[in-house]
Every structure is written in structure tokens, then in C-alpha cells.
Amino acid sequence: MEEIQKSYDGETLVIKNMNMDVTRGEFLTMLGPSGSGKTTCLMMVAGFEPATHGEIYLNDRPINKVPPHKRGIGMVFQDYALFPHMTVAENLEFPLKVRKMSKEECKQRIKRVLDMVQLRGFEGRRPSQLSGGQQQRIAVARSMVFDPDLILMDEPLGALDKNLREQMQLEIRHIHERLGVTVIYVTHDQSEALTMSDRIAVFDDGVIQQLAHPDKLYEEPENAFVAHFIGENNRLLGNILEADDKNCKIELDSKDIIQAKNVNIAGIGNRTTLSLRPERVIIEPAPGSMPNIFNARVEELIYLGDHIRTRLKVCGHDDFVVKVANSSARAALNKGETVKIGWNIEDCRALDPSG
Amino acid sequence: MRKINNINNNQEILTTADGVPLKASLNRALRRERNISLLLVTPLFVFVLIAFLFPIADMLFLSVDNKIVVEKLPRTVPLLADWDETGTVLPDEQIYKALVQDINAGTVDKTILRLGRRLNFEQGGMSSLFRRSVRKLKRLKEPESYKAATIRIHRKWGDLATWRLIKRLSGKFTPTYFYSAVDGGVDKAGHFVRNPENQRIYLKLFVRTILLSLLITLFTIILGYPISYLLATLPTKLSNLLMILVLLPFWTSLLVRTTSWITLLQREGVINDLLVWIGVVDNAHRLTMIHNQIGTIVAMTHILLPFMVLPLFSVMKTIPPNYMRAARSMGATQFRAFLRIYLPNTVPGIGAGCILVFILSIGYYITPSLVGGTSGTFISNLIAYHVQGSLNWGLGAALGTMLLMFVLALYVLYDKVVGLDNIKLG
Known part of the structure; x- marks a missing residue:
């Protein structure tokens, strides 16, 4: 039910004319490399940075002029920002006390959120006596204890180690599902974004490159940046020979002709980037079974357990990666060998030249 | 274990x-x-x-040291032990003889006069008594009665008070310097009594020193806190510049800083001129801002400000800006967030700054003596006077010991209340 629409002008444009809608109860992730403007965007929603231009709405109410403490937005910071001079209970009580809630109500709410993050019995501890994961959970609990309409999370898992991070991803996800609260989450970790989000907004250079569900983002990236940023991706550069609404023909710099799906191209004669996921490439396809079949030379094999990462030289590109699943039926590849590889038209997406 | x-x-x-x-x-x-x-x-x-521990131990010792009496009157003092100082009878002939021998022995190297000076601290006229006695006793040749002859030389030898004083001070250690340091003395029976109201100076000066130091500490907090906050939150480039401005006075000579305050604050000084020019102050009623307490407070606040700013800054630097943001996102106003979150986290810095400034100012010497006049001097100025001027080292040492004890007590108190490990200097 909330509608954000704004642009932000400074000396340089950090956020360039951005429009975004977040639905009530949604878990939306802003994903992007550092410096892409996602944290700035979050700070504007929270009210710590003024929007230079445009308006932010919360429940259809413009909140640009509303000071941060009146917005009723919960926030989780990367460094947790737990108050070191207060105990866990006092930390959780702070937003409630500010709202002048009764002692009884405070107690109940603190109990509830501590149950939620499974940290009962930690009320009397100080933040410094908690582990990183526990601190993180208290920070989450604190952001929710006063029932905000919206919770902002600014890379809250950045400081945790990998195992704990993955565990916390699921926990936050579950808490979100249980409470149905709206969450805007900022991260630069794409696997984190894929794990947790209902929708992901991919940021780059102050612009939302694509805002879509995780699977759509991965399988149907709209531009070269998204294709490159989300997951692994083979890039082939070429000129457009011919194109219709659905498909197009591309001449690579190596003069090979590729048929690809027309997603986001300028027009005949222009440059384009072809995006092809490594797992969609088929080794030794039956001749004639697909339109794109080329010779490739095996440059490097990296054994990764469940699959073998194979670097090939194809059509003049020697950084072409194929993931060969480690199944019993897989073809044995050797370094230096030449094999045939192929892919379908719809797996190869013709996108904008940049990125 | x-x-x-x-x-x-x-x-x-x-x-x-x-x-x-x-x-x-x-x-x-x-x-x-x-x-x-x-x-x-x-x-x-x-x-x-x-350079530090021995001198301090020596000073502490000086404040109770009294061996000069036993040393200079080695024959008299043991005999005096049997004399009843509470009675009304003068010591007998034997003691007078011993006294003459002691004085004559001390006359050779003139060191007996030092004893006179020492006794003079307790009772006026003792110094001249000894000077006169030394002069006259030289010419005294085997009298019939030492007692009569001595009293003839100076009638104070026939005064019970003189003998009581000597007997009272015949121990190796004495509390009299401390009695003096708290504006007291002893009565005839040797009990501690406070001096009359109009003769009390030291305690009053102690209280003034402590009050002014507290005031100076308060002012450095008031002035230093916002500056430190700016220093800690401004972008590095600006805060470095500001830091140089804060430290600049630090690198200037203390004397230069103090005397420039005289230029600014004196009756014909820059500030008075300005006020007269604006018309706030009438030319005939220029403000007296120097050579009184105002001068001491202003100059010392300025001089000690960096000692407050530096620890505060180093503590504030470590407080993440997200604390305030978190508090505000939870519904606290700017003011409340500052009061409940920021301020408590700067307490270690405030504590360290206060202790530094207070301890430094309580023992400050140069500035109060230059700009303090009579109403703005500190106890340290009096200590300096007794060490350099009146040469009453014992009293100076006693005052210094009291100052040291007070600071140590404060330190312990601070440790109990705030905890020393809470102090952060950087």
C-alpha cells in the first residue's frame, strides 16, 4: 500500500529519477554494487537524508516533511546499533518507552519479540555479552517491537560469517512470513537477495535496472548489467544483422552468426550483448537439434564437486564458461580437446551493449 | 591461589x-x-x-619532619622530658646550663639560628630571641647561675611559653605544620585549636581553589562538548582544520597565552575598549576583569580547554552515527536520542576530561599568580610562597600533602562511582 517515487539530486546524481512501489507485506530487496545508491535510498525512506526532488509516500501519505521519529519505520543497521550502555531488555524497551506504553504492555511486547528471535532469558545481558548472531537478532527484534508499518534493513548480515549468515537469512525470512510486515532490505550479496526476497530491485548507478521476482530476474534479465550481476553469465558481443519481435540474428566479432531472443536491442546494425547462462549450454548436442552449435576448445577444468566448471574458447571468446553437472552420464572432457556445444534461441538473450 | x-x-x-x-x-x-x-x-x-617519586616522598616527609630541635638542642631536650610543662615552675638550673652549651655549640657554624627560624613559625619573636642569645652568650663566662644570666640576656627565657614550645616540639615528628595548614594551632595544654576567624586563610583558599577548579571544569565541558561533537562529526578535512585551531593555543607558550589575556581583559584592554565604543559600558565604569577571580576563570578555562576536548573527541569518534539514527527511527526526538543514547556513551570522555582538567587546575600556579590578583589566587600560589618566600618548607609541604591527598581521594571516589577503566584518553 505504499508508494515511493523520488529523485535525488546532489552535486552528482546519486539516485536518478527512481520510481518504486512496495506492496504491504512484501519483502523487497535492493541489490546492487557498493556506491549504487541503495543505502542512500534507504536513508531517504527512513528520513535521515532529504530527497532533493520528488516525494515518498507511506500508506498514501507523503512523508518527505515528516521527521524520522514520527515516520514509524523500524530499522536494522549493518552494525546493529544496539545501545551498549543498555541491557537487551532496555534496548527493546526504548522504542516503547518513547511511545509512553505502560510497563505491562512493554513487558509483554518484549517477551513476544524475544520469543520470536528465540532469545528468551537474555534480557539482562548487555550487547557486548552477546555473539554477533544474537546481537543481530536483538536488532531485528528491536526494529519490530513497536509494530512499525515498514522495516528497513541495511545489510544487516554483512558482519556475520557465512554459515550464520545463511541461517539468519532463513530466520529473517520466516519472521517476515509469520508477521506479514513490509520489509525493504539492502544487500550487495545476490545469493542473499535471491534467498530472501519476494522481489528484487537491482540498483546500479542510481537507477533501478530491473525490479522483478528473483526467478524472473535470473532467467529473464532485461539488460546486460542485471544479467551480469545476478548469477554467472557468458557474454558475447556482436552486431545485429536482422531482428523481428521475437528473435534476432547476431554477427559476432569472430564472424560467427548466432540466433538469439530479442529482449532489449537498439536496431539493426547496432551493437548488442548476448547473455547466456552457463548451465543452459549443452555439450555435444545431437547435430541439428538446436540452431546454435559451435566448436569449442576446452581451456580449463575446475572440479567443484556437484559440477565441473569448464572454461571454453568459443567464437573468439576464451572466457566462455559452461557448468557440466557431475552426473554419471556426463561426457569426459579433457583439456585442449575440441568439442561441440550448443544452446537454444530462448536461452540466449540479446541485450543492450553496455554492462 | x-x-x-x-x-x-x-x-x-x-x-x-x-x-x-x-x-x-x-x-x-x-x-x-x-x-x-x-x-x-x-x-x-x-x-x-x-625525579618524581623521591622528591614527592621527601616533600611528604618534610611536612612532619621536626628533627631540627633534637639535633640542635641535644643536651636540653632529654632533660626537658622530666620538666612538667603544665605547671608554673620554670626549668631548673641544669636545663639552663644545657641550653647554653647547646646554643654555644650551634654558634660555631651559626646553624642554631635555623632553629630560631623554625620556632618562629610557631611563635613570633623566637628568631630574634635566638639571634640575641647567640650574640650575648658568646661573652658569657662561667656565671653563678646560668638561669639568671640567660633570663637577663632575654626575658623570654624566663617565659613558660618558650619552654613549653621547645618541649612540645622536642619530638622527631610534629603535626604542627598540618595544624597550621588547616588554620589551627595548639593551646597551652597542647590541644588543637582553630585560629580566630579573621586569621584563617588556608582552608578558605583550599575551598576557593576547589570551587574555582570545579567552575573551570564546568566551563570547559560547556565549551568543549559542542566543539568535540563538531570535530567528531564533521568531514575529515574540516575537522582537521578545526583540530588545528583547538590545538594551536596548546602549542603557544603558556606565558604568552596568559599575558595576552591580560591585554584583552584589563581596564584599558581590548574588550573594555570595545564595550565602551559600543556604548554598553560607561568610560568611567570600565569592567574589572583581570587580577580577580574572573581573570583566573577565563584564562584557565581557555588554557585547559584542550584537555577536555581531546578525550571527549576521541570518545565521540568511536560512537557510530547509527546509534542516533537507530534511536530516531524508534521514535525518539533528536533531543531525547541525544540525552538517552549519545550523552551516556560520552560519559567516559567527560569523566576523563573532568579528571584531567580538575586535577590540572587544582594545582595550577602560573596563571592564577599572573592574572588572579588577590581574590583569584590558588593554594599552589601560597605553597610557592612558603617554599620560596617565607622558607617555611614544612608548612608548604603540609599544604602540598593535603592537596595531593585530596586529589588521590578524588581519584578513588571517581573509581568507585564511575570506574577508572571507564576513562578513555584516546
């Missing part, structure tokens, strides 16, 4: 691969390192010992 040892004894002793106990082996490995660090510390330790 014993308990731990017992536990260790019950367990098997850990050894290294070649059977040497692990602890011994570890000790050997660490010994070299330990020796080197000891070697590095030694010069400083020796320096501190010679």
Missing part, C-alpha cells in the same frame, strides 16, 4: 616432547622477551624514581 595450585597438583603435569615441564619451557622461552622489555623500561623507571 592455593586452590588453583591444588587442582594443578591433582592433574598430571604437562610436559614438552623432551620431558621438560611445559611451564618451565614456556618460562624459558619468554624470559628473553621479558628481559628486553625490562631493559626498555628501566631508564624511564629510574628517571621517574629520581
